[in-house]
Amino acid sequence: GAGVSQSPSNKVTEKGKDVELRCDPISGHTALYWYRQSLGQGLEFLIYFQGNSAPDKSGLPSDRFSAERTGGSVSTLTIQRTQQEDSAVYLCASGLSGTETGPQHFGDGTRLSIL
Amino acid sequence: LAKTTQPISMDSYEGQEVNITCSHNNIATNDYITWYQQFPSQGPRFIIQGYKTKVTNEVASLFIPADRKSSTLSLPRVSLSDTAVYYCLVAQNTGFQKLVFGTGTRLLVSP
Numbered sequence: 001g002a003g004v005s006q007s008p009s010n011k012v013t014e015k016g017k018d019v020e021l022r023c024d025p026i027s028g029h030t031a032l033y034w035y036r037q038s039l040g041q042g043l044e045f046l047i048y049f050q051g052n053s054a055p056d057k058s059g060l061p062s063d064r065f066s067a068e069r070t071g072g073s074v075s076t077l078t079i080q081r082t083q084q085e086d087s088a089v090y091l092c093a094s095g096l097s098g099t100e101t102g103p104q105h106f107g108d109g110t111r112l113s114i115l
Numbered sequence: 116l117a118k119t120t121q122p123i124s125m126d127s128y129e130g131q132e133v134n135i136t137c138s139h140n141n142i143a144t145n146d147y148i149t150w151y152q153q154f155p156s157q158g159p160r161f162i163i164q165g166y167k168t169k170v171t172n173e174v175a176s177l178f179i180p181a182d183r184k185s186s187t188l189s190l191p192r193v194s195l196s197d198t199a200v201y202y203c204l205v206a207q208n209t210g211f212q213k214l215v216f217g218t219g220t221r222l223l224v225s226p
Contacts, residue, residue: 004158033214042202042216043159056213091158104214105151106158 002026004107006092012113015084021077025094032075033104034067035091043091048057049075050097079112087114119203124221133190135220137203140184148179148186151202153219160200163188198224 005024013019025032035045045059049069062064064082069075079086089111092103120138127133139148147166151159163170165177165186176189190197200219 010150035214035216040218042218043214045213045215048213093158103161103164105161108156108158 004088004092004094006107006110007106008110009027010111012115013082014115015087016081018080019112020084021028021079021090021092021112023075023077023091023092023094023107025073025075027073029094029096029105030072031095031097031104032069033095034075034077035093035103037089037091039088046077046090080110082112082114084114086108087112118215119217121201121203121217121220123218124223125221126225127193128225129174129194133193133197133221133222133224135190135191135201135203135222136185137188138185139203139205139216142183142205143207145207146205147207148177148183149204149206149214150175150177150188151204151216153200159216162201193222193224195224195226198222 004026007022009032010020030051032049033086035043036046037043047060051072064080067075067077089109091106091109093106095104096102147164149164150162152162153159163172163175163177165179167179167183170177173216178187200221202216202219206214
């Protein structure tokens with residue numbers, strides 16, 4: 001079946017601009033995660049959505065970062081006033097959650113480059 | 116969250132069996148062990164998950180000793196396409212599953 005889909009696959013923008021990154025999770029998955037991966041580094045957790053509950057925003061690096069998930073499905077990660085240190089691959093993952101969570105399934109990410 | 120330690124890199128040849136060991140001395144009772152594979156320009160791909168003893172699927176086997184302080188991912192008869200970074204993670208398997216990825220093990224398979 002269809003996996004996690006992210007768009008755009010690549011985004012180049014100028015410092016100071018706002019960007020929106022989109023994630024379409026696997027149908028039926030109630031949990032949705034955003035991560036960031038910098039060059040040669042492991043993944044850094046950003047934010048977690050579970051159903052209609054308030055998201056866990058504990059990983060967001062600054063108030064320039066925000067995310068929403070509409071209708072318990074599609075999610076958008078927004079970065080305002082981008083900085084060069086925001087350049088990274090932004091990965092979205094979805095999974096089941098509850099009494100048995102199971103593994104997270106990742107999209108291929110959006111490669112964000114800030115000039 | 117339990118910290119994991121795994122080798123930075125490993126080399127192998129086509130057709131060989133590869134075993135990657137991960138240490139997780141502080142694993143909690145309700146933690147599961149999960150392995151992911153990541154190719155360049157792709158997101159991590161789930162390989163296998165286990166709690167104790169041995170788990171096998173069509174891709175790999177996962178061996179977990181009784182004390183659960185380590186685990187070994189076994190890839191039978193690797194091919195060039197198995198060249199990737201392999202991540203070992205430990206996390207609870209209920210509710211919010213905040214995965215902590217380290218730098219992983221870079222496996223290079225040569226002809």
